[in-house]
Amino acid sequence: MSEVAAEPARRVTSVARVVDEIRAMLRSRELVPGQQVRQESLAARLGVSRIPVREALKSLETEGVMRHEPHVGYTVARLSADELAQVYLMRRALETEVLRALPKLTSAQLGELTTLNEAIVADVEATDVAAIVAGNRAFHFAMFGYSGLDLVVAEIGRLWMRSEPYRTVHLYDAQGRKRVVREHRRMITALRRGDNEAVVELMNAHRDVTVSDLHAALGLPTLRPT
Incomplete structure (x- = not known):
């Protein structure tokens, strides 16, 4: 597999890992409803770039787990x-x-x-x-x-x-x-x-x-x- 072809596969794997890590943080209550998720800190902690972190958060937003606000960023969704x-x-x-x-x-x-x-x-x-x-x-x-x-x-x-x-x-x-x-x-x-x-x-x-x-x-x- 060429480097060009391998890059998307690596990105998908990285995104999946970030999603799993965020889910684990939700289960352990390290992340709680209403809490802001800082992309830079999460990327540094997981040893990845901000790109897979951003894609992971977008994926979780589609599930209703995360919410995004302009000029604020992502927070854990708080349900009424x-x-x-x-x-x-x-x-x-x-x-x-x-x-x-x-x-x-x-x-x-x-x-x-x-x-x-x-x-x-x-x-x-x-x-x-x-x-x-x-x-x-x-x-x-x-x-x-x-x-x-x-x-x-x-x-x-x-x-x-x-x-x-x-x-x-x-x-x-x-x-x-x-x-x-x-x-x-x-x-x-x-x-x-x-x-x-x-x-x-x-x-x-x-x-x-x-x-x-x-x-x-x-x-x-x-x-x-x-």
Whole structure:
């Protein structure tokens, strides 16, 4: 591959790495809603030029994770109580359809979910919140992916990304971290029985507790789980 042809490939790789790094900073709450992202500092920290940083931020802006203001730059998007409630309303509708579409899972699929959840157990014991957030996402999207409704699952992924800086809040509570693992195990048990409606109910409860925790932690009086 020539140097000219290789350059775009390197740029794509650099942009993807910057996006991953920013997502990790959101999960760890190093970046929080409303915080300005300084391109020069981020480029220096990651050892890249400002070009991949700028492209990464533009990409995250299209997802609703970042916002850009002229003469100000990029900031982490801050959702109002009403916007956050709408995100969870859409998640509830789409995730319910995906879970109802799940086939009877194979032993291998159930084993994959169990392995992913047990990895979260280790992260809970280490109080590694960023890893718990990533593991929780891996668990749910492995489960959603078995539905075959790829376009719907992709849309759910965008909704998850928009609310990720907020979802980490309840995981700073020890009981909240343990509850995640416990509820995942109940979902696996229901999936093993092929009881999709039970999984829907468990997912609704799982999600609604997160919303309730956000309500209390962020002081959002109009936030509602449904």
